[in-house]
Amino acid sequence: MGVQVISSYDQYKQAISSDKVVVIDFWATWCGPCKMISPIFEKISETPAGQSIGFYKVDVDEQSQIAQEVGIRAMPTFIFFKNGEKVETIVGADPSKLQAAINKFAA
Template structure:
């Protein structure tokens, strides 16, 4: 038998194995004997919309979320207290990394008020402030900007807070 004839015979044998119906020792027998998935009578998920990670973390810890222009204006109206504003985005990795450290700072510096604002949810505020990178932290006192920290740099943020408290 020639090499090409042997090769054709191997191909035909392999093809015939693939076209055979499943037998008891193959996947079909496994699917028949596998235990069924238990079904609960309760719905697996709540119908309430899920809150964003930063919202659930911040509301419990002293960093308050500003979700509208009106919220921002109200926060800016208070006087004689340092206001730390974290301009973040939900898709921003460094924003997620620094968030727990900002929460700790809010516990440490009780004389300052900490806020977060999602630049995608309130773009007019982000544009007015000139946010070009996330995270960007603005520090305000009596409605005036006193400092700005760009990037996830906790040491620089803490130094700016200490200088302005």
């Protein structure tokens, strides 16, 4: 399915309220580590994990209301949600931690 860009607060609320696990990449255009891990996040979304997990991106500068609500303090931050609840948070551009969390929820 690939990575979908969240461009409104309503779209964000709809995405996280799913009973399917979703992971959101909170990033910024000026963030170097975000640019480094973004292609990896995209690639993972195209694996079989992308069938069982929803992959989304939020630009924290464009969607400051969402970033504030979830308490983003560093980029990139990957937050996993299920039924509207945070179930996991990964801060930083660490491909192995990200892959491990995705594997856990895709299983």
